[in-house]
Amino acid sequence: MNGQRQAHCAVELAGESLWLLAHKAVYWPARRMMVVADIHFGKAAAFRALGVPVPRGTTTQNLQALDALLAAHACEEIVFLGDFLHARAAHAAATVAAMQAWRARHPRLRLTLVRGNHDVHAGDPASALRIRMVDEPHTVGALSFCHHPDTVAPGYVLAGHVHPVFHLRAAAGGLRLPCFLLGPSRAILPSFGAFTGGHAVRPGAGESVYVTADTAIFRIPP
Template structure:
């Protein structure tokens, strides 16, 4: 799905990412690496495949768009350093030609040395491009640029032809800001109530659909 914001083309991908062709920048939010391992440590039987599946999806996006930069708009890591972050470090070695940028979120509490060792450029609280201000929580943004946030894991509820209520993650846009869906599939949804002029794009298993 291609849309235009502030005169710039954006590509909304069903893998819960936005690609900015002008900057060759791929943007995602709420990756939450280490979340499954964190819950397993607490005694919950969470599959080890959760983070591997998310990284595989990200790898496919790299191959599809060939970005120069990946911007993670907050909550890259979910908790303290654990085995999933070590797995990510090994995975990242295959993508040294991609610059990793992180806008810190409320879960990003790793020691500074961890980000340095992983070659991740950290920005706090915002990262600005020509037309956009990336910030984890748009409620805290004071920029005149068009703000792009994450944090709330937005979702939308719609009814199908059989009048069944279905819930999907979504991209949300209004006049001043956008909210990205959580990239990780191991997250809940906060259902939105869009206003009349808002734009919402539901992410179905096969495509992005304007609601």
């Protein structure tokens, strides 16, 4: 995979074939399941409520990004790895209305949310969204879905929380790009949200980095 630029990278984790997607999500073909971390609905609204002038439209961007995933892959369930809502401001009428309109377009899609630290403070999403709420670890087969990467779990952990980015150095400076960080017992997903920032990571022993850039994903050589 080194040097190849493609829309997804197939990896095997705990004996399961998963796709790391350029659009910052994981697809589990055998289960027709999409896995998304840290979408942080309502984060921009929360900043504006504090008087910070930030752009509008991030909820729409997030929903359009989800639609793009669903259009490209046969999907029966989305699992959100925590921090679905950023704060109580995410319960604002306009934000909730946009999410409910999106949900109405996908009535048969199962939605599962593994509660993260922001979800605890923001409260559960509106019941009309019909999201199944679970605590970490949420284990399906050989995989355990968590928010915090260090959660003790019976399966291979897929988690978020960190918002990992990788500093790709170049002669003209460098780029900070969202990335997947894969290790022997856990994988950390990049933040899916449109307004979430990132934390620079460096791979440790036995870890691999897969960087996403626009519509491409590629592995960083060891």
